[in-house]
Amino acid sequence: MRARTAAYLLSTLATSVVTVIALPVLLVVPPALRGWAEWHRRRAGRLLLLGVPAGERSAERSAERSAGPSAGRPGAGGRSGDRGWLIWRRDLVWALAHVAVGFPFGLAALLCLGNILVAAVALTSWWAFPDDQRPTLFSVLDVHVNDWATALVGGVVQIAVLGAVAWWVFPVLARLHGRLCVAMLAPSARERLTERVDVLTKSRVGVVDAHGAELQRIERDLHDGTQARLVSIAMQVGLARESLADDPETVAALLTRAHETAEEAMVELRTVLQTIYPPILSDRGLDGALASLAARSSVPVRIELAELGALPAAVEAVAYYVIAEALTNVTKHAAATKIVLRVERTGGDVLSIEVTDDGKGGAGEAGGTGITGMRRRVAALDGTVRLDSPPGGPTTLAVQVPCGS
Structure with missing residues (x-):
């Protein structure tokens, strides 16, 4: 963990310098500034073990693409333009704060590690340097290493002191910078509201x-x-x-x-x-309908069904059709040997559906697999669809549909 925080601080120093050099470009190219800020946000999230999702920014990019080429530019009209301006302004403020905080933090880490390295060299190899170029310990005191006693005592003391500083202070500085990035780059209430309006539209x-x-x-x-x-x-x-x-x-x-x-x-x-509305839902409920779908599938299906409680009819219908389409897709395209279907109610008011197969993967919306139709059905109930299908598999279709009253 300490090595990780040291690497984080050193990379923060480097990215601070890059930010200063590239600032003119970042100011006039909002996507570049946004990508730079997003990379730091995700890096800080990994350091803090927050698992910061990319969904917010991917939704922003998707909305901006759908709104046209002017949506991401500061000053563009419309809700997407307003959001683009808010994001650009937030990222710019973050960039300035990143330089103001990250540069001294990273420089302190570099000086600390550099002086530990100098002490290590002085401790073992001071005698190999010319008399007028021998290492110096404790920069403030300007202690020149000219004998073994100074090298052993001074080198050990400097390594111990700076090592303790690195051990205790580096994590604190790294977490402070990470929290600064996450806090400053988190969407504001106004941005979330604007994004929500765009998504609902x-x-x-x-x-x-x-x-x-x-x-x-x-x-x-x-x-x-x-x-x-x-x-x-x-x-x-x-x-x-x-x-x-x-x-x-x-x-x-x-x-x-x-x-x-x-x-x-x-x-x-x-x-x-x-x-x-499938009659089987009225006759046998969602669990019976899913058992019927699994029985009709030519690929073996293992159903993991939790207690769902009472669900609205619209939610049951959407779940039924999404699962039916997913099983059909696996049968037609995946060349799979088994399917795992998990259905549960999470958080009390969200129906979670996950269909996983061991097929060849590579599924996408452009292949005529009905994913677009699924998204439309699920979006009608304010739900989400996520498809993870790397080449070679496995493929996972995750659907979440609000089902609260």
Whole structure:
């Protein structure tokens, strides 16, 4: 840990110098300043063992990309422009504080370690230097090493004193700088509110589009399928009524076809209704529905289902369709031999879903795997979707959906 804090302080000294040199570029290139600040934030989080997530900044970058090229520039209009200005100003203030605090902290660490090294050299090799270039101990006292007694006593004392300073002071300085970075680069309440508004706006647009597409699909299914069959039934019954007195055999055949067509129409109607809310959820609940999905999967599925309690119908439907789509994706694309499905309720008001397979990995939204559709479904309930699929696997799809009242 002490070596880690020493390395942190020395790198802080180096990055402070780089910040001063590159400051003109950072001022006019907001993405560069933002990336520089983000790197320090994550570095400080690792030092402090905070596990600082990258989600805030990735969400900011995603929102800025969706808002257009002017969103990240200071002074750009709109909510994304306001947020870009706030982030740029915050990062600039951090950069100045980083130099003001990090440079002296890092310089102190460098001087301390350098003098320990000088003492170590003086302790063992003072005699190898020319008389006028021999090491000096205790810079303030200007003690020249000209004999073994001075080298042994002075070197040991200097190493002991500076070693104690490094042992006790370095962690304190490193943590102070780390806390400064994390505190100054944390989003303010105004930034979080602005980001939240942007996210909700995007989610609302996606939900409206998805809702419109779903209505069009249902209308098309009913028009092309069920309605066509009902028209056929009406025509067959009409012909049967006209032939009732003259040709009983034709009437019987027409009624038979009308009966078959009616059954086909009912099957199609049930299929359409199942896409709105699966009947199996009403009949067997989410646990029974998931067991049914697992039984139908050609890849073995191990279900780890915790006690979920009562869930809203909309949450159950989203969970069902997301899991069904995920299992289908694994079957079609992953070449997996097993799937682990974990469903639990975390924090009392969040339904967490995790689908993990041992397939070949490399899954992404551009491959037509339905991830975009999942995101839209989940976003409608203010949830999140995270896909982790490195080449070679394993692939993990993590979904969180709020389910509180």
